[in-house]
Amino acid sequence: MKRAVGVVLLFGLSCGAQGDPVHRGRKDFGLALHAEVPVNVRVLLPETAGDWARVDDIRSDLWVRCRALDEEPVPVELRDGAFVYPGAAPGGGDVLQVTGRGGVEDFAFFERRPVRQRLRYEVDVRHVAGLRWVGGSVEFLDQSGSPRLRVAPPYFVNAAGQTRPARLELRGCAASRDPRPPWGRPVIAPGAPSCELEVAWSATSYPIVVDPAWTSTQLMAETRSHHAAVLLQSGRVLVSGGEDEGVDRTSAEIYDPQTDTWASTGSMSKARDSHTLTLLSDGRAIAVGGAQSGAALASTEIYDPNTGTWTDAADLVTARTNHGAAAIPAGVLVVGGESGAEYSAELFAGGTWSARMSSTHYHKDPIVALADGRVFAAGPLPEIYDPNADAWSDPAYIKNSRIGAAVAKLSDGRVVLVGDVGTYDDSADVYDPVADTWQTVTLQEPRYLAAAASLQGGGILVVGGTDITKASSSAGAETYSTASGAFATTASMTDRRYAHSATTLADGRILVSGGIAVKAFAKNTLRSAEVFSLQNQGSTCTSCADCSSKMCQGGTCIDSPAPTGEVCSCDAGCASGFCVDGVCCDQACVGSCMACASEKTGQSNGQCAPVAKNTDPDDECNPDPTSPRVCGADPVCDGAGACYCAPAGAGQCVNDHTLVVNGSAQDCSPYKCEVSGACRTSCSDSNDCVAGTVCDSGKCTSTTAPAGGDESGCGCRAAPRQSTARFWLFGLLLLLWRRRR
Numbered sequence: 001m002k003r004a005v006g007v008v009l010l011f012g013l014s015c016g017a018q019g020d021p022v023h024r025g026r027k028d029f030g031l032a033l034h035a036e037v038p039v040n041v042r043v044l045l046p047e048t049a050g051d052w053a054r055v056d057d058i059r060s061d062l063w064v065r066c067r068a069l070d071e072e073p074v075p076v077e078l079r080d081g082a083f084v085y086p087g088a089a090p091g092g093g094d095v096l097q098v099t100g101r102g103g104v105e106d107f108a109f110f111e112r113r114p115v116r117q118r119l120r121y122e123v124d125v126r127h128v129a130g131l132r133w134v135g136g137s138v139e140f141l142d143q144s145g146s147p148r149l150r151v152a153p154p155y156f157v158n159a160a161g162q163t164r165p166a167r168l169e170l171r172g173c174a175a176s177r178d179p180r181p182p183w184g185r186p187v188i189a190p191g192a193p194s195c196e197l198e199v200a201w202s203a204t205s206y207p208i209v210v211d212p213a214w215t216s217t218q219l220m221a222e223t224r225s226h227h228a229a230v231l232l233q234s235g236r237v238l239v240s241g242g243e244d245e246g247v248d249r250t251s252a253e254i255y256d257p258q259t260d261t262w263a264s265t266g267s268m269s270k271a272r273d274s275h276t277l278t279l280l281s282d283g284r285a286i287a288v289g290g291a292q293s294g295a296a297l298a299s300t301e302i303y304d305p306n307t308g309t310w311t312d313a314a315d316l317v318t319a320r321t322n323h324g325a326a327a328i329p330a331g332v333l334v335v336g337g338e339s340g341a342e343y344s345a346e347l348f349a350g351g352t353w354s355a356r357m358s359s360t361h362y363h364k365d366p367i368v369a370l371a372d373g374r375v376f377a378a379g380p381l382p383e384i385y386d387p388n389a390d391a392w393s394d395p396a397y398i399k400n401s402r403i404g405a406a407v408a409k410l411s412d413g414r415v416v417l418v419g420d421v422g423t424y425d426d427s428a429d430v431y432d433p434v435a436d437t438w439q440t441v442t443l444q445e446p447r448y449l450a451a452a453a454s455l456q457g458g459g460i461l462v463v464g465g466t467d468i469t470k471a472s473s474s475a476g477a478e479t480y481s482t483a484s485g486a487f488a489t490t491a492s493m494t495d496r497r498y499a500h501s502a503t504t505l506a507d508g509r510i511l512v513s514g515g516i517a518v519k520a521f522a523k524n525t526l527r528s529a530e531v532f533s534l535q536n537q538g539s540t541c542t543s544c545a546d547c548s549s550k551m552c553q554g555g556t557c558i559d560s561p562a563p564t565g566e567v568c569s570c571d572a573g574c575a576s577g578f579c580v581d582g583v584c585c586d587q588a589c590v591g592s593c594m595a596c597a598s599e600k601t602g603q604s605n606g607q608c609a610p611v612a613k614n615t616d617p618d619d620e621c622n623p624d625p626t627s628p629r630v631c632g633a634d635p636v637c638d639g640a641g642a643c644y645c646a647p648a649g650a651g652q653c654v655n656d657h658t659l660v661v662n663g664s665a666q667d668c669s670p671y672k673c674e675v676s677g678a679c680r681t682s683c684s685d686s687n688d689c690v691a692g693t694v695c696d697s698g699k700c701t702s703t704t705a706p707a708g709g710d711e712s713g714c715g716c717r718a719a720p721r722q723s724t725a726r727f728w729l730f731g732l733l734l735l736l737w738r739r740r741r
Contacts, residue, residue: 052066083097478490537549541569550570593641670701
C-alpha cells in the first residue's frame with residue numbers, strides 16, 4: 001500500500017479545462033460542491049485509487065478508514081483542488097475525491113451502465129465504539145452513543161441534472177437500527193474489525209454521477225431547504241422534510257446541543273416541504289400539510305421521540321402548504337396557506353381536525369400565540385383570532401402589507417414582522433397587542449425569506465434571506481433590542497442562506513439549519529447548521545443585544561456595568577442606569593439643551609450639564625429647518641438648559657475651527673473655536689489647536705512639512721493606499737471571474 005497523500009482540507013472545486021472530469025461534472029451534471037461551515041474533521045486521501053482513505057473526528061479521536069473494493073489502482077492526479085483518479089471506477093469511469101469543511105465526497109462517473117450498479121467499500125471500524133444504520137445513513141458512534149462521523153444517504157445525478165436516491169447497505173458488522181435518539185443509550189459494538197458498505201442504484205439511463213459522502217455529524221445528514229424544525233421537550237431539535245432541487249424529503253434528523261451533533265431518526269411516511277412542525281402537550285410533534293412535487297397535502301403525521309417513529313394522524317379538512325401553525329391550550333391551530341386554503345383555519349384536538357371560522361383576509365405566513373390566548377396571523381394583512389369566540393378581528397391599520405415575512409415574538413409580548421416580497425423591504429413592523437399599535441423600524445439590510453427567532457433576554461435575531469430575484473442570498477444577521485427599539489448588525493453566518501430554519505434552544509442560543517445559498521444565480525442547497533450565541537465578556541459586539549450580559553462597551557462585551565463617564569451603548573451598560581450621548585451619565589439628563597458629553601457641554605464626561613451657550617449640536621432648538629424662524633437666525637442653546645434667540649453678533653461654532661457670526665463664516669485656524677462662540681487667540685496646550693498644529697509658547701504652529709519636503713508627510717500617503725486598494729480590487733475581481741467560469 002502506498003503512503004497517504006497527507007492531510008488535506010480543500011474547499012471545493014475550482015474551474016477546470018473543458019475536457020477534464022471537473023468541467024464535465026459541472027457542465028453535464030450540474031454538480032454543486034457545497035462549501036460547508038468549518039467543522040472538526042480531518043481527511044487523508046490516498047495516492048492510488050483503491051488504497052485507504054481516512055476521516056478523523058478531531059473532537060473525539062474517533063476515526064474510520066475506507067477503501068473502494070472495485071476500483072482500478074490508478075495513480076492520483078491533482079486538478080484544481082480535486083483528487084482525480086482517471087478510469088478508476090468500474091467500467092472505466094473517472095473518480096473524484098473532493099474534501100470540504102465537513103468531510104469528503106466521492107464522485108464516480110459512469111459513461112455507460114456497469115455490469116453491476118454498485119460501489120463497494122471496506123470500512124475499518126477498529127476505532128469506533130458502535131454503528132447505527134438509520135434513515136439511509138450509517139453513523140459511527142463514540143462510547144457515549146454520540147454519532148461523530150457518518151456515511152450520508154447517497155444519491156446519483158443523471159445528465160439532465162436530476163437527483164435520484166441511491167441505497168446504502170451494511171454487511172459484516174453489527175449495527176443498531178433503532179430510530180430513537182442515540183445520545184446516552186448503550187452502543188452496539190461492530191463485532192468485527194471491518195465492514196462492507198455498498199452503494200447501489202437503479203439508473204435507467206446513462207451517463208450518471210454517483211456521490212457517496214463521508215461527513216462530520218456537525219452537519220445534517222441531508223441537504224434541505226423549506227423544511228420544518230421544532231424544539232423538543234428534551235432540549236433537542238427535530239428537523240423534518242424539505243427539498244433539494246425539487247426532490248422532497250421524507251427524512252428527519254435530531255440535533256443535540258450538548259454534543260453539537262446530528263443523528264438520523266425515523267422517516268415520515270410522506271415526503272413534504274413547506275409544512276409545519278408543532279410540539280404537542282404530550283411531548284410529541286405533529287407535521288402538518290406541506291407540498292409534495294408542488295401539490296398541497298392534507299396528510300399529517302406525529303413524531304414520538306420515545307420511539308423515534310412517525311404515525312399517521314387525521315387528515316386536514318383542507319390541504320394546505322406554506323401555512324401557519326401554533327400550539328394553543330385547545331390544541332394546534334393552523335391558518336391559511338396556498339392551494340385553496342388561504343382563508344381557512346382548522347383546529348387539531350382530540351386526534352381530529354375541525355374547521356374554524358374563516359378569516360377575512362388570506363394568510364400564508366406564520367402565526368403566533370399571544371399572551372392573552374388570542375392568535376396573531378401575520379399577513380399579508382394581519383388578523384387576530386380569538387379561539388374562545390371562534391372569531392376574527394382586525395388589529396390597528398398597518399401600512400406595510402407583507403408576504404414572505406419572518407415573524408418572532410418579543411419577551412414583552414410584542415410581535416415583529418420582518419421582510420417583504422412585494423418591495424424587497426428593509427423595514428420591520430412591531431405590533432403591540434395590548435395597545436393595538438404598530439411601530440415601523442429599519443433593518444440593516446433588506447430581506448425576503450429570512451428567518452427570525454427569539455433571543456434570550458427579550459430581543460430577536462434575524463438571519464439570512466434573499467433579494468426579490470433570488471439572485472443572491474445573505475449571510476448577514478441582525479438583532480432587535482427591546483431596550484433600544486432598533487436593529488443592530490451582529491456577527492454574520494458562515495454560509496449565506498434563505499429558506500432555512502431558525503430555532504431558539506433551551507439555553508438561549510439559536511440553531512440555524514439548511515436553506516439555499518445563492519450567488520450570481522448559482523444555487524446550492526445546504527446541509528450545514530450554525531449556532532448563534534450571545535457573546536461573553538471580552539467578545540466583540542456592535543450592540544448590547546449581542547452580549548449575554550446585555551452590556552456592550554466600546555465594541556466589547558462586559559460583565560459589569562461601567563462607571564459614570566465611560567462610553568456605553570445602552571442604559572443597562574451603565575452603573576447609573578443612564579446612557580446619554582454615548583457615555584454613562586450621572587442622571588437621565590432629559591430636556592432640551594442638556595447633555596452628558598464633554599464636547600457638548602465643556603464639562604466632565606458623564607456630568608449632565610447645559611449645552612454650551614450659542615451652540616445647538618443636536619438641532620434641538622430648531623428641529624424643522626423649514627419652519628418659520630422667530631429669530632432671523634436659528635435659535636440656539638442659552639447655556640442654561642433652554643433655547644433662545646442669540647443676539648446679533650453672537651457667534652456659533654459649526655465645527656472645531658469655524659465660527660459663524662450673523663450668517664458669515666470665519667475660520668479660527670490654527671486655533672479652535674470656543675464653545676462660548678468666539679475664536680481662541682492663544683493656546684494653553686495642543687487641545688486648543690486644530691489638527692496638524694501644536695501649541696508652542698502659547699501659539700498654535702503647523703507640524704506639516706513644506707511643499708516638496710518630506711515625502712512621508714500626510715500629503716503623500718494617499719497614493720500608496722489607493723494603489724493597494726486597486727490591487728486588492730483587481731484580485732477580488734479575478735477570483736470572482738474564476739469562480740464563475
